[in-house]
Amino acid sequence: MELVDTKEAVGHVLCHDITQIVRGKTKDAVFRKGHIVREEDIPVLLSLGKEHLYVWEQEEGMLHENEAADILREIAQGKFMTATKPKEGKIELIAERDGLLKVDTERLNQINGLGEMMVATLPSGLVVKKGDKLCGTRVIPLVIEKEKMDHARSMIGEEPLLELLPLKQVKYSVITTGSEVFKGRIQDTFTPVLIDKMSEYGCELMEHKILDDNHQEITTTIQEMLKNGAEMILCTGGMSVDPDDKTPLAIKNTGAQIVSYGAPVLPGAMFLLAYTKTRTPILGLPGCVMYAKRTIFDLVLPLLLAEIPVTKEWIADLGNGGLCRNCEVCHFPNCGFWKGV
Template structure:
C-alpha cells in the first residue's frame, strides 16, 4: 500500500476503514476497507480529518480482495443459487428455490486449508427454502497472491463445491403392515404421521393400504402401486427381526436392490431402503417413526424428494450425529441430529 493526498485519491482503493465520530450521535465507518474513492467522497474524507490516505498499490501477481472473492464465489456457486455483490472480500450465496443443499465436504476442506480465504456453509443434505442463506465466502487480507487463488481453483476441481437440487413432484403410496392393524385390533396411527411429513413437499399420495403380515401380499401390493405410477413407496411396520415381521422380506422379494437394512441412527435403527429398477425408492420405516418426533425418516425424506440417490455409505456416516437427544423443545434441523462426518 502507499500513502497519498486525499485530493489525489479518486479511483484508488482504501486499505483501511475510515471512521467518523460525532459525540453522542455516531461512531461508525463512513467508508470501509476496499472502497473505491469517488470525487464526491473527497469532501467527506476531509471533513473527518483525513488529508492523507493509505491506498492499494496494484502489484503484478496480486489480486484485490473483491477480485479474489469473485474467484472464490465461482468455486462454490452451483445451480439454483443467487449471489450478493462482492463487498470487503465477501460474497454470500442464496437459495433461488426450495431444495436439497449438497456440499462436497472434502473439496470444501481442501480450499479452506489453503489459508487467507474461507468458505462457510450450511450443513449439506438438509432442505432449504427459497431465500435461505446457503454459504458465505471471504478473502481475509486486502490483497492476495494470484497463485493462491489458482491453487484454490485446482483444489476445488471442475465442479462447484455446492449444489442445490430442487424438490421433485412425486406420486407416493403408503403400505401399513401388521395383523393387529389389519384385523382392527388397534387403529392405524402410522398413516397420519406419514401424510403429515409428505405434506411438507409437493407430493400426491395415490393410495394407501393396510395389509396383514403376509410377505406375499405386501410384495404384490408394492408392485401394484408401482404399476399404477407410484414413484415412492413407503412401508410402515413389520420391520423388526420378530418372526411375524415380514416387511423386509417382502421388499426384497420385489426384486429391488437393497441399499441397507439397518442404519446407525436412533430412533430409526431398523430402517430399510431399496430401489426398484434403480429408480423407485422403497422405504421400510420402523415403528419409532409413529411416535418419535424426529427419526431416520426426517433425514432421508428430503433426499428422496430431490432424487438424490442414497448409497450405503451415506447411511453409514450418520453414526456420528445419529443420536437424537429428544430435547424437550425440538429445534431440528437446527441441531446436531443427522449431521454426520
C-alpha cells in the first residue's frame, strides 16, 4: 500500500472501502475497495474528510484483482453467456438462453486448488433459464502475481470450463402397453403425464399407440415409429418381471443397444434405456412415472435432450442420493435427489 494526497490520487486504486455515515439515514461504502479514483471523486472524498488515501502501489508483475478476475472470467466463459462488469475482484456469468449447464469439474477443481482465486458454479447438469446466474469468479487478494494467473490460464487450456448446451425440442412417440388399457378396462392415465413433462421442454408428440402385451407387435411398432422420424420413443407398461410383461424384450428385439435395464433409483428401479444405431433413445418407463412427483425419468430426460450420452456408469452412480424423500413440498432439482453430469 501507498499513502497519497487525495488531490493527487486520480488513476490510483483504493485499498479499502470508504464509508459515509449520516445519522439516521445511511451507513454505507461510498467507494469500494478496488475503485479507481476519478477526477469527479476528489470533491466527494474531501467532503468525507479524506485528505489522504491508501492506494495500491503498482508493481511490475502484479495484477489488480479486477484484471485477474477477468482472466478467470475468460477461463470459465463459454458461448451464450454474458459477463458482469468486474467489482471487487468478482465477475459473474449470466445465461443468455435456456439450456443445460455443463461444467468441467476436473479442471474447475484444478483452478480452485491453486489458492488466491476461485470459480463457484451452479451444479453441472442443471437446467437453467435465460438470465440465471451460472457462476461467480473472484480473486481473493487485492493484487496477485501475473505469473500465477498466467499459470492458471495455461493449465486450463483453450476450452472454457462452462458450456451452455441447448435442449433439443424432440418429436417423440409413445407406446402404451397392457391388455387392461388395450381392451378398454381402464383409462390410459400415463400418457397425459408424459405429454405434460415433455411439453415443459417444448417437445411435440408425433404418435401414440395403445397395444396389447404382444412383444412382436410392440417391436414392429417401435420400428415403424423410428421410420416415421420419431426422435425419442417412450414405452409405458409391461416393465416388471412378470411373465406377461413383454416391453423389455420388445425393445431388445428392435436391435437397439440396451444401456441399462434397472436403475438404483427409487422411484424408478424398473427403468430401461436403449439407443438405436443412429443414437435415437428408446425408454421403458416404470409405472411410478405416472404418479410420483419426481422419478428416474426426470433425472435422465434433460441429458437426453442435451444430447449428452447416458452411460451405464452414470446410471450406476445414481445410487448415492437416488432415494427420493417424497417431500410434501417438492423442491426438485434443489435437493439431494437431483444428479448432474
